[in-house]
Amino acid sequence: PKTKLPKVGTTIFSEMSQLAQATGAINLSQGFPDFDAPAALREQVALHINSGANQYAPMTGVPALREAIALKVERLYGHKPCMDTEVTVTSGATEALFAAISAVIGPGDEVILFDPCYDSYEPAIELNGGKAVHLPLDERDFSIDWNRLADAIGPRTRMIVINTPHNPTGSVLSSEDLERLASLVRDTDILLLGDEVYEHIVFDGATHQSLLCHAELARRSFVVSSFGKTYHATGWKVGYCIAPAPLSAEFRKVHQYLTFSTMTPAQLGLADFMRSTPQHYLELPAFYQAKRDLFRELLAPSRFGLSDAKGTYFQLADYGAISDLPDTEFAKWLTREAGVAAIPVSVFCQQPMQRKLVRFCFAKGEDTLREAAARLCRI
Ligand code: PMP
Ligand code: GLN
Structure with a gap:
C-alpha cells in the first residue's frame, strides 16, 4: 500500500x-526528569480530579489557565496576548506544533528547519504536503548562519521553525539573532513557529529571547511551550500556543478536530499553581x-x-x-x-x-x- x-x-x-x-x-x-513534579501542583490536580472536574474542558483551554499564561508572558516578555483570542491550551507542545503546521502549510509550501532539529516538525510538514528545507547549524557553536538563511528564503518559503533554547544542542538565540531574523522576514509573508518548550531553562544569567519579546516577530509567530518541561511533568502532556488572533483562529480549527481539548483537572491545577507559585519557574x-x-x-x-x-x-x-x-x-x-x-x-x-x-x-x-x-x- x-x-x-x-x-x-x-x-x-x-x-x-x-x-x-x-x-x-x-x-x-x-529527555525527562527522574524526579517528581512539585507536591503542591500534584495535590492541586488531585483536588480537581476528586472534586469532579473530569469532563471536557473548553476547546481553547480553561480560562484560568489561559489567563495565567497571558499574565506570565506579559511579565516575562513584555507582550500581552489576549487570553480569549490568542492563547490556546493543547495536549503537549507536540500537538501545538502539529496544529500550527497543519493550520498554514499546504502542498508546495516550504518550511525551513535548522539541523540538528527536533524530530516532530518534518512529519507534520510532509503530512500536509509541504516540503522541509534543512539548513545545518554551524557545528562549532550551533548558531544559525544568517547568510545561509537569506539564501534559502524564496517565493515558496511559508514558515521558519525557530527552536530556542535548542534541543538537542543546548544553544540559545540572542537579541541580535532576533534582529537578524526580523530583517530577513520583513516585507515577506513568512510565518514563524517558535518552539520554546525550554523557555525557563537558560543558564549563566542569560535571558530567554522569546519571539514574543520582539513585537515585529510576534505579529507573525506561533509560539509554543510545554508545562511538561517547566513543571517536571512530561507525562501530563499539557502545552500551549500563543499567536495573533487571525493565526490562532486557524490554529483552533485544527486543534478542535485533532484533540478538541486537554485534560481538565491538569489545566485547573496548573492554573492554581502558576498563580500561587510563580517563583517555581523563576x-x-x-x-x-x-x-x-x-x-x-x-x-x-x-x-x-x-x-x-x-x-x-x-x-x-x-x-x-x-x-x-x-x-x-x-x-x-x-x-x-x-x-x-x-x-x-x-x-x-x-x-x-x-x-x-x-x-x-x-x-x-x-x-x-x-x-x-x-x-x-x-x-
Ligand atoms: N519540542 C521540543 C524541542 C522538545 O524537546 C519537546 C519535548 N521532548 C517537545 C517539543 C514536545 O513537548 P511535549 O512533551 O509537551 O509534547
Ligand atoms: N523531547 C524529548 C527529548 O528530546 C522526548 C520527547 C519524546 O519522547 N517524544 O528527549
Missing part, C-alpha cells in the same frame, strides 16, 4: 528508552544549572569533549576520541557496554555531521548523575 511517511520509523526516543530498559542502563537518552535556571555544572565537572576526566550548554537539560558530548562508530551504533554500544543510554545526534540531521556527537539528559537526581558519569569516565 502507498504509505504517507515512508521514511519514518519509530522515534529514537522510544528506541533508546526501550534499549535502556531492556539492558538496565541508566537512561540519559529520552528558580528553574539555577536548579538546572547546578545539575549541568555537576554533570560537566564529573565528566571532565572522561574522554568525551563537552559542547557549551547554554540552555535546555541536554549536554552534547563529542566521542571522537573514544570510538569511530557512527553515532547510532555508538549510542547502542554505550547503552549495552557502559550502561548509560544516550541519543545519537545525526538522526536529527538530513546531511551527515562532521562531528561525532551524542546527547545526554541531565534532568536527573545527583546520585544518578554521579553513577552515570563514573561509568562514562571508565570508557
Whole structure:
C-alpha cells in the first residue's frame, strides 16, 4: 500500500528508552526528569480530579489557565496576548506544533528547519504536503548562519521553525539573532513557529529571547511551550500556543478536530499553581544549572569533549576520541557496554555531521548523575 511517511520509523526516543530498559542502563537518552513534579501542583490536580472536574474542558483551554499564561508572558516578555483570542491550551507542545503546521502549510509550501532539529516538525510538514528545507547549524557553536538563511528564503518559503533554547544542542538565540531574523522576514509573508518548550531553562544569567519579546516577530509567530518541561511533568502532556488572533483562529480549527481539548483537572491545577507559585519557574535556571555544572565537572576526566550548554537539560558530548562508530551504533554500544543510554545526534540531521556527537539528559537526581558519569569516565 502507498504509505504517507515512508521514511519514518519509530522515534529514537522510544528506541533508546526501550534499549535502556531492556539492558538496565541508566537512561540519559529520552529527555525527562527522574524526579517528581512539585507536591503542591500534584495535590492541586488531585483536588480537581476528586472534586469532579473530569469532563471536557473548553476547546481553547480553561480560562484560568489561559489567563495565567497571558499574565506570565506579559511579565516575562513584555507582550500581552489576549487570553480569549490568542492563547490556546493543547495536549503537549507536540500537538501545538502539529496544529500550527497543519493550520498554514499546504502542498508546495516550504518550511525551513535548522539541523540538528527536533524530530516532530518534518512529519507534520510532509503530512500536509509541504516540503522541509534543512539548513545545518554551524557545528562549532550551533548558531544559525544568517547568510545561509537569506539564501534559502524564496517565493515558496511559508514558515521558519525557530527552536530556542535548542534541543538537542543546548544553544540559545540572542537579541541580535532576533534582529537578524526580523530583517530577513520583513516585507515577506513568512510565518514563524517558535518552539520554546525550554523557555525557563537558560543558564549563566542569560535571558530567554522569546519571539514574543520582539513585537515585529510576534505579529507573525506561533509560539509554543510545554508545562511538561517547566513543571517536571512530561507525562501530563499539557502545552500551549500563543499567536495573533487571525493565526490562532486557524490554529483552533485544527486543534478542535485533532484533540478538541486537554485534560481538565491538569489545566485547573496548573492554573492554581502558576498563580500561587510563580517563583517555581523563576528558580528553574539555577536548579538546572547546578545539575549541568555537576554533570560537566564529573565528566571532565572522561574522554568525551563537552559542547557549551547554554540552555535546555541536554549536554552534547563529542566521542571522537573514544570510538569511530557512527553515532547510532555508538549510542547502542554505550547503552549495552557502559550502561548509560544516550541519543545519537545525526538522526536529527538530513546531511551527515562532521562531528561525532551524542546527547545526554541531565534532568536527573545527583546520585544518578554521579553513577552515570563514573561509568562514562571508565570508557
Ligand atoms: N519540542 C521540543 C524541542 C522538545 O524537546 C519537546 C519535548 N521532548 C517537545 C517539543 C514536545 O513537548 P511535549 O512533551 O509537551 O509534547
Ligand atoms: N523531547 C524529548 C527529548 O528530546 C522526548 C520527547 C519524546 O519522547 N517524544 O528527549
